[in-house]
Amino acid sequence: MVKGLSKRVVVVRFEDTRVFEQAILLLRDGIDAGGVDEQQLLREAGEVAEQYQRDRECRKAKTSWVARFFAALAGAGVVGLIWLATAA
Secondary structure (H helix, E strand, C coil): CCCCCCCCEEEEECCCCCCCCEEEEECCCCCCHHHCCHHHHHHHHHHHHHHHHHHHHHHHHHHHHHHHHHHHHHHHHHHHHHHHHHHC
16 A cells, blocks of 8 residues: 655657657656756756766676676686587
8 A cells, every 4th residue: 555655747758759658757856847847857857868878888888898708708618518518
C-alpha cells in the first residue's frame, strides 16, 4: 500500500521520432514547475541526458582495456583446456 506519495511529473511527447514515444520527468521535491517555462525544463532535461551519456562513455572507457584483457585471457584459457581435452 502506497500512502502519502505525491510527485510532480512532466511528460514530453515526441511526434517526429521512430524510437521514443514519450519521456517522463519527475521533478525534485520542493521544485515548482510553475515558475519555470517549457524551454528551461527541456533544456535541463537535455543537459541531464547528455551528462548521463558522457558518464556512461567515461566509465566504459576506463574499464574497457581491463575487461578486454581478462576476457582474452579467459578465452585463451578455455580454448587451451578444450584443446587439451580433445588432443588426447
